[in-house]
Amino acid sequence: MSKISTDSYKGVRDFYPRDKFVHDYIVNTLSQTCESFGYEAYDASILDPAELYRTKTNDEIVNDQTYTFEDRGGREVTLRPEMTPTVARMVAARSRELGFPLRWYSMPNCFRYERAQRGRLREFWQLNADIFGVAGIDADVEIIALAHRLMTAFGAKESHFEIRINDRRVFEQIFDEVGIDTGTRKSIMSLLDRRAKIDTFDSELGELAGDKAKKLTQLLDSAATNPLLEDLRSRLATRGITNVVIDTSIVRGFDYYTGMVFEVFDTAKENARSISGGGRYDHLLEMFGVDSIPTVGFATGDVTMRDFLEAHNLLPEYVSPTDLMICVLDKDTTSFANEVAQKLRDQDINVAVNYSYKKAGDQIKLADKKNIPFVACVGAQEIESGKLAVKHLASREEKELSVDEIADHIFTHEL
């Protein structure tokens, strides 16, 4: 008889309770931090028409790197590979009634059909936070401040990460000055994106820019001194954000960025990668036929965030959602145990009743293995006295308590 594999699908994860705990911790910390900055949560379906991604990006990415299929009605459907087109669609659809500025965040799962490797899976959750309708540098600063705050909300210190900032307008100024045409600008931008990784930068730039290459290189090499970038850095410093470096090699892959761009990098050697990134995109919403809405935003993934937190030992210990396990010692007392459990649940205590009827020691051992903080054994004695011996496993202390007294002790996590 053939067996069905227990492996999960390639590039996706099973979240066993302890994984789910870590995942929820990350999601909740990110969400709460966004809300502390006045951001509202939104969400959407995982499915969107394939054309949404075709119009924004090139066909190659849609065809090769997304999960796209035809539904039974002949429509082309894509599992969202990112949230930005979806949120742009949502904002554009109601642009006349939403009331700007809009501060929105979401934590969707996204799918990309590509080879899995460290920090990159086929399914990941990605925080997206954007401000719609604010054109100035104040919004740029706020977005970076939020990205910074997300890191410190996990307990990260400024030495654990660095924020690399750049601005595409710096390049546009240089292109204007040298006289580069629009088509070539895109190619040079994409070359700049790869600059750190390749050693053929000079020759490739020569092919693209011809005799202008020399002047271009000169200007590009001094781009870091541009007042736009200094201004941004000093405004961030005013807000207490000091782990910022100007890095003109930060370009980011997509064409739609129009101004500030940034990435947050892990400084741990074993995890030297980008944790989050974003920038300003002032014209993206025009593809839906609405007036342009200046927008700045960023995204951060759960996979890279988890790697970061692990690298810096910032993940919390697992805590069971269950407060108390009632260990039933003989079958005759099961209904009494259930009554007690229900009374405690009415007081917002999470209670599991163990019906294994194993020895008390075995049941306590199980509670301990599951990180359940309190146990109470129930048998004939308890029915008679009406009190339960509640035990706090970490301290090994035990106390006789009436049902009404239990809740207070559990809330304070003490006996």
Add this chain to the structure above:
RNA sequence: GCGACUAUGGUGUAAUGGUAGCACUACUCCUUGUGGAGGAGUCAGUUCGGGUUCGAAUCCCGAUAGCCGCCCCA
């Protein structure tokens, strides 16, 4: 899509052409109402397919999977 490396019980590993062992976990018991120790026992494995050989976990070929890098990175 390209390249490197790896593949042994649920997990982590040993066995370099000659009896597949060990540790952890799980389960049972020592121990009929109080856990983390100890002891005894049980379940459970060479990814799959071919080849070389008297004999293959081991060598060769292929597939698959994992991992890492490249491409890409919204």
